[in-house]
Amino acid sequence: MSAIAPCLWFDSQAEEAAIFYVSLLGNSRITDVSRYSEGGPQPAGTAIMVHFELDGVAFQALNGGPQFPFTEAVxxxxxxxxxxxxxxxxxxxxxxxxxxxxxxxxxxxxxxxxxxxxxxxxxxxxxxxxxxxxxxxxxxxxxxxxxxxxxxxxxxxxx
The missing domain is CATH 3.10.180.10 (2,3-Dihydroxybiphenyl 1,2-Dioxygenase, domain 1)
Structure with missing residues (x-):
């Protein structure tokens, strides 16, 4: 696993997106999911961070809210x-x-x-x-x- 893992900022779809992405490529899997508890900025049980691999490359997906949408710069x-x-x-x-x-x-x-x-x-x-x-x-x-x-x-x- 890489020492550096890109972190992808999602509004609230991090887990859904990670599940979708790993379904597309071989040698891909979700390795860990951290979830919000009561009192967090999203409903309890919603993923905060999803760690996953795409073809063996480590990624993170964060449910951080709508502040930072993706751009074509990445x-x-x-x-x-x-x-x-x-x-x-x-x-x-x-x-x-x-x-x-x-x-x-x-x-x-x-x-x-x-x-x-x-x-x-x-x-x-x-x-x-x-x-x-x-x-x-x-x-x-x-x-x-x-x-x-x-x-x-x-x-x-x-x-």
Whole structure:
């Protein structure tokens, strides 16, 4: 487990969000939940802090109230190995009020920003076998996409 764990500030959905996030990725789990007692700023039994791991990386989720909403200044990036994995995560994270953005970015229903990035994108843009013209075409194609389409990148790369 990492010595540093990002803390995600939620209004009141920390436990719900953590349960959702761990359901999306293998090697993920909730490791601890601390709860408010009587007299706290949220109802007794509501999670204060949820400690969880996403693919083995430690996170914390805090129910701190509405003062600090998420912004795009911080995002979680997931490197995907296939279009199927990209599609599955994109669909799950944009469901129920999530929002698509550009170039593989989205916001989930809690307002947290994510980047869903196929590893093939990096290979086409800067891999050892990438040619400058093909990489430029792939970059231009990526800039028109919301969810990254690997086949579309490949077509652009190949001219």
């Amino acid at each position: 995002s979680l990036a997931i490197s995907t190995s296939s279009q199927e994995e990209t599609d599955r995560l994109w669909t799950a994270l944009t469901a129920d009020g999530g929002e698509e953005s550009r170039c593989g970015w989205l916001k989930d229903k809690y307002g947290l920003s994510w980047q869903i990035v196929p590893t093939r994108l990096g290979e086409l843009l800067s891999g050892a076998d990438a040619d400058a013209e093909g990489a430029g075409r792939a970059m231009q194609a990526m800039l028109t996409m919301r969810k990254i389409d690997i086949n579309g990148l490949e077509r652009a790369y190949n001219g």
